[in-house]
Amino acid sequence: xxxxxxxxxxxxxxxxxxxxxxxxxxxxxxxxxxxxxxxxxxxxxxxxxxxxxxxxxxxxxxxxxxxxxxxxxxxxxxxxxxxxxxxxxxxxxxxxxxxxxxxxxxxxxxxxxxxxxxxxxxxxxxxxxxxxxxxxxxxxxxxxxxxxxxxxxxxxxxxxxxxxxxxxxxxxxxxxxxxxxxxxxxxxxxxxxxxxxxxxxxxxxxxxxxxxxxxxxxxxxxxxxxxxxxxxxxxxxxxxxxxxxxxxxxxxxxxxxxxxxxxxxxxxxxxxxxxxxxxxxxxxxxxxxxxxxxxxxxxxxxxxxxxxxxxxxxxxxxxxxxxxxxxxxxxxxxxxxxxxxxxxxxxxxxxxxxxxx
Numbered sequence: 001x002x003x004x005x006x007x008x009x010x011x012x013x014x015x016x017x018x019x020x021x022x023x024x025x026x027x028x029x030x031x032x033x034x035x036x037x038x039x040x041x042x043x044x045x046x047x048x049x050x051x052x053x054x055x056x057x058x059x060x061x062x063x064x065x066x067x068x069x070x071x072x073x074x075x076x077x078x079x080x081x082x083x084x085x086x087x088x089x090x091x092x093x094x095x096x097x098x099x100x101x102x103x104x105x106x107x108x109x110x111x112x113x114x115x116x117x118x119x120x121x122x123x124x125x126x127x128x129x130x131x132x133x134x135x136x137x138x139x140x141x142x143x144x145x146x147x148x149x150x151x152x153x154x155x156x157x158x159x160x161x162x163x164x165x166x167x168x169x170x171x172x173x174x175x176x177x178x179x180x181x182x183x184x185x186x187x188x189x190x191x192x193x194x195x196x197x198x199x200x201x202x203x204x205x206x207x208x209x210x211x212x213x214x215x216x217x218x219x220x221x222x223x224x225x226x227x228x229x230x231x232x233x234x235x236x237x238x239x240x241x242x243x244x245x246x247x248x249x250x251x252x253x254x255x256x257x258x259x260x261x262x263x264x265x266x267x268x269x270x271x272x273x274x275x276x277x278x279x280x281x282x283x284x285x286x287x288x289x290x291x292x293x294x295x296x297x298x299x300x301x302x303x304x305x306x307x308x309x310x311x312x313x314x315x316x317x318x319x320x321x322x323x324x325x326x327x328x329x330x331x332x333x334x335x336x337x338x339x340x341x342x343x344x345x346x347x348x349x350x351x352x353x354x355x356x357x
Contacts, residue, residue, distance in 0.1 A: 007283040010077070011275045018268045019043065025264055042260050043269040049325075050273020056307070056328045058277050059300035060141070061241055062284035068237045073285065076241055077278050083242050084274040088249040089267045096130075097122045112263040120261035123253075128192045131315040132199030133206075136177060139308030140207040141244060143173035145301040155298035155335055177204065180312065187316045196315050210240050249274070294342065299335025303328035 022043040026036030065073055098108040101122055112119045146160055147167040154160040166172045181200045185193040214236030249270075256266045284290060290297055310324050 007286070008276070008279045011272075011279040014275045015047070015272050018047075018272050022265070022268050025268075039262075039265060042265055043272070046256055046259060046266065046269025047272035047276075050270050051276045054273060054277045055280065056300045056303035056332055057245065058280035058284060059290070059296060059332065060244065060304060061277070061281040062290055063297050063300070064237050064241055064244075065281055066285045066290065072235070072238055073282060076238060077282055080238070080242055080245070081275055081278060084245055084249070084271075084278070088246050089253065089270045089274065090263070092246075092249070093119075093123050093253055093263065093266075096126045116261040116263065119263065128188070128315045129195050129199040131311050132181070132196040133203035135308045135311030135314075136181065136200040136203030137207050137243070137308075138304050138311065139177050139180075140173065140204060142301045142305030142308055143177065144207075144211075145297075147173040153294060153298075155295040155338060156302075160298070174204065180309070184312055184315060192315070200312070206243065210243050214240055245274075245277075292343075293336055293339035295335040295339040296332065297335075299332040302335075303331045306331065 019040065022040050023036055026039035030036055030039065061076075065076060068076070094105070094108050094112060097103065097111065097119055098105060101108070101111075103111065143163075146163040148164055149167045151160070151164045151167075154164070177200075181197060185197050188196055216236075253266070253270065256270060260266055260269075306327050307324055310319050310327075313319065
């Protein structure tokens with residue numbers, strides 16, 4: 001229990017604050033106990049859905065965060081939450097409406113508070129572009145993990161070994177993604193197809209840019225280390241994690257309108273989920289879960305590829321977010337079970353050393 005409180009204390013406090021705000025907002029906006037209770041219930045459901053559907057996000061975050069220093073891990077938990085909560089759950093939907101409707105910031109906020117139905121319609125109308133950008137970025141995150149010549153641990157060996165070999169072809173994963181995007185675009189109306197392709201290319205460029213920044217920062221750190229300097233930076237990883245979290249959030253923000261079109265309710269519910277995802281990430285890193293369960297990362301990255309593919313396909317087909325979450329949970333569950341099963345038969349080097357000690 002103390003371990004859980006250590007990692008999740010701030011998330012629980014944050015949840016209490018958000019629920020308190022939900023009660024206050026519900027009472028001031030409805031003036032009834034029933035109305036307040038209904039609003040509070042939607043906030044709770046949104047937060048539970050966000051947490052349950054984001055475990056793959058936490059695992060992938062942990063795979064990046066484990067190589068970062070303690071100070072940048074703390075910054076991800078504190079500074080990063082400001083971007084996750086205010087940036088993606090509040091500013092992002094407002095920005096979509098402002099751009100799509102040609103409104104100013106104050107007019108957009110007024111629309112979100114006083115005409116939530118129109119606000120929802122405008123946000124939802126931007127789905128094709130969001131699907132292209134978010135789907136492309138997430139697909140690249142997943143493909144990059146498997147298109148790796150140096151990868152020597154494989155879960156689904158028949159597929160992963162072949163993908164690892166294809167990594168010898170420069171930009172093979174980019175070519176594969178572009179072909180998929182082109183195939184989906186042929187199913188769309190010409191205007192939507194153009195929006196989809198431009199957004200997808202921008203998602204791809206964003207991934208390359210973030211990877212490039214990360215590589216440059218790592219090279220500078222290595223050069224500083226060779227000169228004897230103490231380096232404890234993790235800025236590249238921090239930027240990468242926040243863009244990754246944003247891509248994960250696109251579908252959740254759009255899907256939240258199935259439960260409510262009230263901006264404040266959506267922001268409160270999804271923010272609670274975002275905070276717990278960060279706590280889960282820190283927990284996985286500190287407990288060494290990824291090292292203990294060797295295929296857990298693989299399951300999470302396969303889930304990301306599925307999520308990216310579903311987001312891309314959602315430009316044409318409606319796919320409930322629950323289906324995406326169930327597939328992701330299934331892949332992670334299978335990879336966890338396979339890791340436990342493998343560890344019994346083939347203990348890792350660390351486990352073997354601890355037994356012999």
